[in-house]
Every structure is written in structure tokens, then in C-alpha cells.
Amino acid sequence: MSGCPFHFTRRGFLGLAGLAAAAGAGFGARGVIEKVTGLESGRAQKAEPFWGKHQAGIVTPTQNNTYFAVFDLVTDKRDEVIALLKKWTDASARMAKGQTADSADQADPGDALGLPPSRLTITFGFGPSLFTKGGKDRYGLASKQPEALADLPKFNGDQLVPEHTGGDLSVQACADDPQVAFHAVRQLARLADYTAQIRWTQAGFMSAPPGETARNLMGFKDGTGNPSIADPAAMDKVVWIGREGPDWLQGGSYMVARRIRIALEHWDRMKLAFQEQTVGRYKLSGAPLGMKGEFDKANFDATDKDGNPLIPENSHLRLAAATNNDGAQILRRPYSYNDGVNFTAERWPPWRQGMEYDAGLMFVCYQRDPRTGFIKIFDKLSKFDMMNQFATHVGGGLFACPGGAGEGGYIGQRLFEAA
Amino acid sequence: MSGCPFHFTRRGFLGLAGLAAAAGAGFGARGVIEKVTGLESGRAQKAEPFWGKHQAGIVTPTQNNTYFAVFDLVTDKRDEVIALLKKWTDASARMAKGQTADSADQADPGDALGLPPSRLTITFGFGPSLFTKGGKDRYGLASKQPEALADLPKFNGDQLVPEHTGGDLSVQACADDPQVAFHAVRQLARLADYTAQIRWTQAGFMSAPPGETARNLMGFKDGTGNPSIADPAAMDKVVWIGREGPDWLQGGSYMVARRIRIALEHWDRMKLAFQEQTVGRYKLSGAPLGMKGEFDKANFDATDKDGNPLIPENSHLRLAAATNNDGAQILRRPYSYNDGVNFTAERWPPWRQGMEYDAGLMFVCYQRDPRTGFIKIFDKLSKFDMMNQFATHVGGGLFACPGGAGEGGYIGQRLFEAA
Numbered sequence: 001m002s003g004c005p006f007h008f009t010r011r012g013f014l015g016l017a018g019l020a021a022a023a024g025a026g027f028g029a030r031g032v033i034e035k036v037t038g039l040e041s042g043r044a045q046k047a048e049p050f051w052g053k054h055q056a057g058i059v060t061p062t063q064n065n066t067y068f069a070v071f072d073l074v075t076d077k078r079d080e081v082i083a084l085l086k087k088w089t090d091a092s093a094r095m096a097k098g099q100t101a102d103s104a105d106q107a108d109p110g111d112a113l114g115l116p117p118s119r120l121t122i123t124f125g126f127g128p129s130l131f132t133k134g135g136k137d138r139y140g141l142a143s144k145q146p147e148a149l150a151d152l153p154k155f156n157g158d159q160l161v162p163e164h165t166g167g168d169l170s171v172q173a174c175a176d177d178p179q180v181a182f183h184a185v186r187q188l189a190r191l192a193d194y195t196a197q198i199r200w201t202q203a204g205f206m207s208a209p210p211g212e213t214a215r216n217l218m219g220f221k222d223g224t225g226n227p228s229i230a231d232p233a234a235m236d237k238v239v240w241i242g243r244e245g246p247d248w249l250q251g252g253s254y255m256v257a258r259r260i261r262i263a264l265e266h267w268d269r270m271k272l273a274f275q276e277q278t279v280g281r282y283k284l285s286g287a288p289l290g291m292k293g294e295f296d297k298a299n300f301d302a303t304d305k306d307g308n309p310l311i312p313e314n315s316h317l318r319l320a321a322a323t324n325n326d327g328a329q330i331l332r333r334p335y336s337y338n339d340g341v342n343f344t345a346e347r348w349p350p351w352r353q354g355m356e357y358d359a360g361l362m363f364v365c366y367q368r369d370p371r372t373g374f375i376k377i378f379d380k381l382s383k384f385d386m387m388n389q390f391a392t393h394v395g396g397g398l399f400a401c402p403g404g405a406g407e408g409g410y411i412g413q414r415l416f417e418a419a
Numbered sequence: 420m421s422g423c424p425f426h427f428t429r430r431g432f433l434g435l436a437g438l439a440a441a442a443g444a445g446f447g448a449r450g451v452i453e454k455v456t457g458l459e460s461g462r463a464q465k466a467e468p469f470w471g472k473h474q475a476g477i478v479t480p481t482q483n484n485t486y487f488a489v490f491d492l493v494t495d496k497r498d499e500v501i502a503l504l505k506k507w508t509d510a511s512a513r514m515a516k517g518q519t520a521d522s523a524d525q526a527d528p529g530d531a532l533g534l535p536p537s538r539l540t541i542t543f544g545f546g547p548s549l550f551t552k553g554g555k556d557r558y559g560l561a562s563k564q565p566e567a568l569a570d571l572p573k574f575n576g577d578q579l580v581p582e583h584t585g586g587d588l589s590v591q592a593c594a595d596d597p598q599v600a601f602h603a604v605r606q607l608a609r610l611a612d613y614t615a616q617i618r619w620t621q622a623g624f625m626s627a628p629p630g631e632t633a634r635n636l637m638g639f640k641d642g643t644g645n646p647s648i649a650d651p652a653a654m655d656k657v658v659w660i661g662r663e664g665p666d667w668l669q670g671g672s673y674m675v676a677r678r679i680r681i682a683l684e685h686w687d688r689m690k691l692a693f694q695e696q697t698v699g700r701y702k703l704s705g706a707p708l709g710m711k712g713e714f715d716k717a718n719f720d721a722t723d724k725d726g727n728p729l730i731p732e733n734s735h736l737r738l739a740a741a742t743n744n745d746g747a748q749i750l751r752r753p754y755s756y757n758d759g760v761n762f763t764a765e766r767w768p769p770w771r772q773g774m775e776y777d778a779g780l781m782f783v784c785y786q787r788d789p790r791t792g793f794i795k796i797f798d799k800l801s802k803f804d805m806m807n808q809f810a811t812h813v814g815g816g817l818f819a820c821p822g823g824a825g826e827g828g829y830i831g832q833r834l835f836e837a838a
Contacts, residue, residue, distance in 0.1 A: 065597075067757075109687050110638030110702055111755075114628035178484075178597070178624040182636075182757050186776075190687055198774045201759045205597040209533035217601075219529030268528050268609055283529055336530075338486075338601055339758060340620045355617045357605075 047117035050096040052404040053251050055411070057121030058239065058366050059229040059331070062214070063174040066204040066335045067181040068257065068362060069189070070167030070397065071196040073130070078139040082416050084195045085124075088171075088188050089410035092122040101187035112183035118175040122184055124411045125170035125255050125399025133168075144415060146246055148254065148369050149400045155382035157392065164259050164395025167199040172255075172364070178203065200395070202259060204335025204362040213286060213294065216361055217336050218267055218390075220279050221286035224294055225321070226332055238329045239366045248414035251403030253366040256330075256374040259337070259395035262360035266346075267390045278386040280317025288317060300324070314386045320377055330365040330373045337362045360391065370398055466536035469515040471823040472670050474830070476540030477785050478648040478658065478750070481633070482593040485623040485754045486600040487676065487781060488608070489586030489816065490615040492549070497558040501835050503614045504543075507590075507607050508829035511541040520606035531602035537594040541603055543830045544589035544674050544818025552587075563834060565665055567673065567788050568819045574801035576811065583678050583814025586618040591674075591783070597622065619814070621678060623754025623781040632705060632713065635780055636755045637686055637809075639698050640705035643713055644740070645751055657748045658785045667833035670822030672785040675749075675793040678756070678814035681779035685765075686809045697805040699736025707736060719743070733805045739796055749784040749792045756781045779810065789817055 048056050073081060091101040098117035100108035131145035132138070151166070173184040182203070189198055206222075208214035213221040227234040236242070241249050267275070276282055280289055280298070288298035290310040300318055302310040311318050322329045341355040367373030382388070405411050467475050492500060510520040517536035519527035550564035551557070570585070592603040601622070608617055625641075627633035632640040646653040655661070660668050686694070691702060699717070700707055707717035709729040719737055721729040730737050741748045760774040786792030801807070824830050 108638075109636070109683075111634050111636050113634060113638065113703070114631055115626055116628075177626050178757075179626040179755065182778075186683065186687075190684075198760050200774070203757060203759065207534055207596050207598040209535075212533055215530050215532060217528070217530050219527075219532065264528075264605065268526075268605075284532070336598065338597075338622060340622065341617050355619070359601075 045116040046119050047097050048119050048121050050093040050122075051407045054240065055123050055252070055401055055404045056096070057123035057172060057174050058253055058255075058333070058401065059235050060119070060121050060174070061229065062206060062208070062223075062333060063119050063121070063181075064176045064205060064207055065178040065181050066172060066174045066202075066206075066362070067178070067185045068170070068172045068202040068204065068364075069185045070127070070199045070201075071169040071171065071189075071192060072199045073138070073168045073196045075195045076138065078416070080195050081139055082410075084192055085412045085416075086410045087191045088122075088124065089405055091187055091191055092184070092411075093407075095184050095187065096120050096122065101184075101191070107190070108187060109183075111186075112180050115177060115180055118177040118180040120173065120175040120180050120184055122188070123170075123172045123174075123255075123401060125172075125401040126412065126415070127166060127168050127170065127397055127399050129166065130168045141415065144246060144248065146249065146400065148371055149398065152256070152370070152396070152398050153375065153379075155378060155393065157382055157388055159392050159394050160396065161394055164200050164202070166397050169196060170255065170257070170397065170399040170401075178205070202337055202362050202395075203339075204337045206335045216334065217262060217264060217338075217359060218275070218279070219283055220275075220281060221294060222334055222361075223332055224281075224286050225317075227329055229331070235331070237368075239331050239368065241368050244368070247418055248402055248412070249400055252401045253368065254370045254373070255399045255401050256363075256365050256367070256370055257396040257399070258361075258363040258393050260361040260363050261358060261392045261394050263390045263392075264357050264359055277312050278315060278389075280311045280315030289315075312386070314384050316381070316385050316387045319381050319385050325377050325380070328372055328376045330367045330377065332363070332365045334364055335362045336360070363396075366401075464535040465538050466516050467538050467540050469512040469541075470826045473659065474540075474542050474671070474820055474823045475515070476542035476591060476593050477672055477674075477752070477820065478654050479538070479540050479593070480648065481625060481627070481642075481752060482538050482540070482600075483595045483624060483626055484597040484600050485591060485593045485621075485625075485781070486597070486604045487589070487591045487621040487623065487783075488604045489546070489618045489620075490588040490590065490608075490611060491618045492557070492587045492615045494614050495557065497835070499614050500558055501829075503611055504831045504835075505829045506610045507541075507543065508824055510606055510610055511603070511830075512826075514603050514606065515539050515541065520603075520610070526609070527606060528602075530605075531599050534596060534599055537596040537599040539592065539594040539599050539603055541607070542589075542591045542593075542674075542820060544591075544820040545831065545834070546585060546587050546589065546816055546818050548585065549587045560834065563665060563667065565668065565819065567790055568817065571675070571789070571815070571817050572794065572798075574797060574812065576801055576807055578811050578813050579815065580813055583619050583621070585816050588615060589674065589676070589816065589818040589820075597624070621756055621781050621814075622758075623756045625754045635753065636681060636683060636757075636778060637694070637698070639694075639700060639702055640713060641753055641780075642751055643700075643705050644736075646748055648750070654750070656787075658750050658787065660787050663787070666837055667821055667831070668819055671820045672787065673789045673792070674818045674820050675782075675784050675786070675789055676815040676818070677780075677782040677812050679780040679782050680777060680811045680813050682809045682811075683776050683778055696731050696734060697808075699730045699734030708734075731805070733803050735800070735804050735806045738800050738804050744796050744799070747791055747795045749786045749796065751782070751784045753783055754781045755779070782815075785820075 048060055050056055095101055128149050128151055131141045171188055173181040175181040206214045213224050216222040227238045239253050241252050286294035287296055290302045300311055304310055338359040342358050344356040345353045365374055402412050467479055469475055514520055547568050547570055550560045590607055592600040594600040625633045632643050635641040646657045658672050660671050695701055705713035706715055709721045719730055723729055757778040761777050763775040764772045784793055821831050
């Protein structure tokens with residue numbers, strides 16, 4: 001099989017032709033395939049490669065939409081877990097090319113028929129409970145669980161709810177079209193029948209003006225301080241697990257997800273200058289306080305005429321900066337989320353009770369080791385960050401994303417098959 | 420002021436310049452404005468006109484994303500309602516051009532800064548409760564309430580929940596970017612402080628392959644039978660209220676919204692042929708059963724070799740067709756929605772209990788009179804449609820969308836100011 005993203009396997013070809021015939025649609029297989037691949041030019045038309053040393057969706061330029069899902073395994077059979085990962089791998093590789101999830105005539109519901117690949121990536125992760133749960137070695141994997149893959153500690157202010165927290169297997173679909181992202185997860189959920197069930201999901205969006213950093217719902221640029229995804233050496237240093245990790249995890253990364261509800265109604269009532277003190281950056285330019293350009297280096301020693309630090313002690317920027325965390329860095333890949341409104345009784349003036357947004361940030365980050373990455377940085381933030389007045393962590397988890405699969409292999413193969 | 424969609428008022432110019440100065444951003448107002456308007460070509464860059472005889476967002480080609488919100492008024496003062504509608508009108512006209520919601524330096528949170536207009540439209544509607552609520556004439560409007568503007572009747576199978584139903588004022592933002600659509604509603608909610616509060620919201624998406632009809636989450640093309648939005652005579656016949664309506668509503672339209680949860684897990688397990696019998700169309704082509712092309716006329720008299728109708732008696736297509744409803748037509752403008760998963764106990768085999776999608780269709784349609792439009796058609800559908808096995812109406816409402824406003828006027832002006 002060729003590596004061309006628009007190559008159709010014989011199997012896929014027949015499957016689609018079968019659908020056309022079954023539907024009595026009256027046009028040939030060629031016409032069908034053209035519809036499925038999409039032939040227009042443009043960013044949405046592009047396909048991201050699925051196979052490779054690393055999983056896609058980690059250092060891939062951020063797509064505009066995500067659908068994140070976490071599954072719980074409901075089987076006690078190791079072979080069924082392996083079979084599931086094989087099915088998921090095959091289906092993901094197909095869908096990344098803009099094909100249906102499988103080649104069976106009728107199985108794919110077709111809601112993405114005709115839509116282009118839309119740069120779909122699907123990224124898989126393994127939660128601590130895949131290895132041991134309630135003290136039980138569920139699938140003979142306990143000896144392979146890395147020490148770093150443990151439930152996250154309880155941080156100051158955590159308000160995690162079970163319906164948005166934890167789980168055995170994480171699946172994150174990202175695409176430039178929300179219909180394509182949801183289609184992908186829905187197919188994987190269907191293929192998981194009787195083996196795994198969805199535990200929780202989260203949809204998200206994040207639009208960047210061309211060539212600029214995207215803004216989150218607080219109106220600030222989000223991701224300015226990231227190491228460059230275009231710099232392989234930086235990714236090797238910050239993101240990709242090397243020889244320090246178990247063989248099955250080399251070329252992979254630890255992913256931390258946090259569902260962060262933001263009190264937008266309150267934030268919007270704060271004065272701009274206060275918002276900027278909280279973040280440590282100017283809203284419009286994204287520059288660190290006291291500087292001109294978004295990517296200027298922050299000067300944490302700078303003071304105003306009264307001798308107060310220009311970048312406040314408890315600002316987000318100062319507390320999170322690598323230089324103030326022994327060099328700790330992570331690759332942030334967040335999305336905004338908006339799940340409508342629900343009833344909220346406010347804890348502070350004006351003590352309003354009413355419908356408020358269940359909206360905020362679906363924070364996702366990647367790192368070589370969560371203990372020296374997210375946990376180290378957020379332990380401090382959770383205690384001192386001024387932003388905590390507006391942000392509440394209500395869910396999430398830690399997942400080990402194994403390295404990528406070569407064509408014909410499957411995600412997690414080295415975990416299950418290595419000696 | 421000119422009608423050019425990229426014209427900046429002096430007021431807006433100064434406001435933005437003020438933000439730049441306040442932020443210490445170090446670049447001039449010209450740079451800011453270029454960022455705000457977006458100068459790249461492409462569909463997302465386009466602005467839809469706000470002012471006009473009709474409100475935008477009704478016969479506008481469907482954008483890819485929506486954020487729908489319904490507000491309840493919390494004031495008893497008619498003047499405050501008028502002031503709100505004026506503020507909403509001004510802000511909407513600005514945002515449709517890609518500007519911030521108002522010209523005050525700091526009020527707009529800025530999450531859409533730099534993003535192009537993205538064909539944003541904002542469409543307003545008045546619920547029956549704006550006119551009378553609990554028998555009370557709240558704002559001296561009771562005498563102007565049209566007979567057609569009443570709570571929808573309870574249909575067979577309705578499972579409406581208060582947190583997705585009814586309300587005084589509907590606001591639907593549609594845009595080719597979800598961040599732009601939510602930004603718009605969030606600004607209007609902020610401007611409504613102490614006058615109106617959000618009652619419920621619904622986000623949605625709908626992607627069409629270029630030049631094709633979009634598919635809903637059931638995988639079928641949705642909207643094939645619509646009258647053409649490019650045909651003004653058809654729109655006058657089906658959508659726009661004429662002299663039969665009160666003066667304030669002429670040039671407007673009645674909008675019915677229905678939040679329809681679809682049991683996707685069940686639908687996906689049905690065989691293709693059964694799905695097609697349910698819909699009355701082929702999935703792939705969208706053609707009526709027995710025909711070749713999507714837009715071929717359905718032959719409701721055609722039978723198979725056993726004499727059974729090719730398009731089943733209880734299929735969605737047959738029951739909804741204008742020819743079987745005394746010519747009743749509506750303009751459908753639906754979006755898919757996906758609000759994650761929640762716990763569901765199934766009512767039929769395999770009686771599974773677990774997390775299932777809270778997903779389906781945010782059905783929105785427009786018509787001159789709901790009694791001869793949606794109510795007439797859906798009364799029959801709610802009793803006989805095979806699709807009811809999979810679809811449950813869980814919320815919605817009826818809203819009268821007044822005609823559009825001329826520049827300097829405001830939405831609903833003729834309702835409040837006419838003799």
C-alpha cells in the first residue's frame with residue numbers, strides 16, 4: 001500500500017462501491033470516491049499523516065475543533081483490548097484520509113460523507129487504570145506501568161467531578177471541521193461496542209487569525225510561551241519521551257487534560273488593567289507587561305516608579321514561566337469549550353443566582369514527565385495564581401500517549417507484545 | 420455613514436485606538452483595525468449586511484456554526500426593553516462588520532480580536548411571553564400580539580424540558596467560526612445586564628461539502644426539499660410575512676426552534692435499507708426512493724412488485740411533503756448539536772444503561788404562519804413518522820422575528836413605536 005493520503009485500498013474501494021449499489025444511487029464507484037475525498041484546494045482539504053514514529057495531533061499545528069472522549073474498558077480479556085486497539089488504529093488511519101471508518105457497506109453512518117479530511121488527527125492515550133484498577137492487574141500490564149503514570153495529585157482548589165474525570169483510554173480527535181471530529185469519535189465508539197464505553201467527552205474550538213496566536217475566552221493570546229512545534233530539538237527536549245521511559249512509551253508523551261471552567265461573567269466585569277495584571281501580559285499585543293512585542297522576553301526584575309514589580313508576583317505569567325520553575329516546560333494545546341449555561345449561585349458580589357456559562361478552557365498539554373512538567377508548574381499556580389479567582393478545574397486526567405504506529409501495526413503494540 | 424461593510428465609524432476608530440493605547444501595545448490604530456477586520460480573502464472573511472428590509476440569518480446561506488440563546492426579561496419597564504433592543508441592534512451591526520461589540524475601550528473581552536467577520540448574522544425573535552405572561556400585559560404590547568404567536572401545542576411524544584424551552588427574546592448568532600458566534604451572544608448578554616438574562620442556549624454546527632447539501636448526524640442530506648433561498652418569489656410565498664400580518668411583523672417571519680435529541684447509538688445499528696425506508700430517501704444520493712437524483716420529484720404512487728409503496732406510508736419524506744400537506748411549506752435552517760454524553764436508560768433492546776450522546780438536531784424553520792407551516796406538518800409527523808423511534812423533541816419555542824431595521828433604527832422599532 002502506498003503512503004499517498006488519497007490512495008484507496010481495494011478493500012475500501014469495494015466497500016464504497018457496495019454502498020453506492022446498496023443505495024441504488026445510480027452513479028459509479030469513481031463518483032463516490034471523489035465525493036468522499038473532496039477535491040477542492042485549501043487547508044480543510046489537507047490530510048495529516050496517521051502513521052509515523054509519533055502519534056499525530058501532538059505537534060500537529062492546532063486544528064480549529066476538537067472532540068475529546070475518554071473510554072472505560074468493560075472487558076476483562078486482554079485479547080479484546082488488543083483487538084480494539086487494532087480496529088481503532090485501522091479506522092483512524094482510514095478516517096485521517098477522509099475515508100469512511102471501515103469498509104463494510106453500511107456501518108459508517110455517513111454524516112461526514114463528502115467532507116474533506118479537514119486535517120483530522122486522532123490521538124490515543126492510556127490512563128493509569130488501564131494498568132491497575134482497585135489494586136487489580138486487569139490485563140497483565142501492571143509491571144509495565146511507569147511510576148509517572150499515576151492519578152494526578154489533588155491540587156489546591158480542585159473541584160473535579162467524576163463525569164469529567166479519569167478513565168482507561170483517551171481519544172482526542174482534532175479537525176478543522178467539528179462534524180469531522182465528532183464523526184471520528186462516534187465511529188470509534190461504535191467499533192468499541194461491548195469492549196469499551198464512553199465515560200466522558202468534551203468538544204472544543206480555537207480559532208487563530210492567520211499567522212497569529214489564538215485567543216482564549218478570556219480574550220488573551222494562549223500559547224505564546226510554547227516551545228516551537230517546528231523545532232524538533234525542542235520537541236525532543238520537552239515533549240517526546242526518550243530512553244528514560246519504558247520501551248513502549250518512547251516516542252510518545254504524557255498528556256494532561258484539565259477541564260477549566262472560567263467565570264466569564266465575572267472576568268468580563270474586571271477592568272482591562274486588572275485583567276492584564278492577572279495574566280502578566282497586555283491583552284491586545286500579548287507582550288509581557290513592560291515590553292512591546294508578544295514574543296519579547298519577560299523582564300521579571302522590572303519595577304514601576306514605586307518599586308513594585310511590573311509583572312505582579314501572583315500573575316499567571318510569572319508563576320508559570322520556565323525560568324521560575326527550574327526550567328520546567330510543557331507544550332500546551334488547549335481548546336475553548338462552551339457547554340451552554342447552567343444554574344450557578346455565585347460566591348461573591350453581587351451574589352447573583354442564575355444561569356451562567358459552563359464555558360472555559362479544555363486545557364491539554366504534553367510533556368516527557370508530568371512530575372517535572374504540569375504537576376510541578378501547576379502545584380504553584382494552584383496556590384498563588386490570581387487567575388484562580390476566575391478559573392476552576394472541574395475535570396481531567398493523565399494519559400500516557402504511546403509512540404506512533406507504522407503501517408500495518410497498531411497503537412500500543414509495543415506495550416502488549418514486547419517481551 | 421456608508422453601507423460599506425468595512426467602513427469604520429469615527430466612534431469605533433477611537434474606541435479601538437483607545438484599547439491599543441490602554442494596552443501599551445505599541446502599534447497605531449491603523450494596525451489594530453487591520454487586525455480586527457482581517458484582510459485575507461475567502462468565505463470566512465466576508466461580512467453579511469446587517470441593515471435591511473429583512474433580518475439577516477433567515478435567507479442567508481447557512482453558516483457552519485450557530486450559537487442560539489433565549490433570554491428572559493427581568494425588568495418591568497417598557498423603556499428598558501426598548502433601550503436593550505437599541506443596544507443590541509447597534510452592537511449586532513458592529514459585530515457583523517468584524518468590529519468589537521461597542522466602542523468603549525475595555526468592555527469587549529476581545530476573544531474575537533483579529534478574527535474576520537466570518538459571515539456573522541444575528542437574528543432576533545419575540546416569544547409570546549414578551550406580550551403577555553401569566554395573563555399580564557407586561558409592556559403594553561398585549562394588543563399587538565398576533566393570534567399566531569402563541570405557545571406551540573403539545574405534540575405527540577413531546578418531552579420538552581423547561582431548561583431548553585420558551586423564553587421572551589431569541590437571539591441566534593450564526594457564523595463560519597464558532598468563536599465568533601459565541602463572542603456575539605456573550606456581548607449581547609453582557610449588554611443586557613439587569614434587563615434580561617439568558618434562559619437557555621444551544622450551540623450547533625453543520626458543514627456542507629462545497630456545492631452540496633449538508634448531512635445531519637443521521638447521515639442523510641438535510642434541506643433538499645427546501646424552497647430556494649435564491650428565489651425571492653418563493654421566499655415571499657413561504658417565509659416573509661406580508662399584509663396578512665400586523666405592520667410591525669411585515670417583512671419578518673415566524674421561527675420555530677426544536678431541540679431534537681436523536682438516539683444515534685440506535686440509529687447506527689439499523690441497516691441501511693431500513694434507514695432509507697424511514698427517511699424515504701437514499702442515503703448516499705439523497706434521491707427519493709425509486710429515483711436517481713437528489714432533486715428528482717418524489718413519486719408517491721410508485722409501488723414495488725408486490726404493490727407496496729416504494730416510499731413507505733410512514734416515511735418522513737411522504738408525511739412531510741408539501742403535496743401531502745395541502746401545499747404547506749417551511750424554510751428549514753437546522754444545525755446539528757452535540758452536548759456530550761449523559762446517563763441514559765434505554766427503553767428497548769438491548770436495554771443498555773450507560774452514557775449516551777446528548778446529540779441531534781437543533782431544528783430551526785421559518786414560515787409566514789406557524790399554524791399552516793410547522794404546526795400543520797409536524798402534527799402529522801409527530802403521530803406517524805417512523806423517525807420518531809429515534810428522535811425526541813426535548814425543547815424549543817416559537818418566536819416572531821420582526822422585519823429588519825434600517826441604519827439608525829432598531830429591531831422591533833415598529834412594534835414599540837407605531838401608533
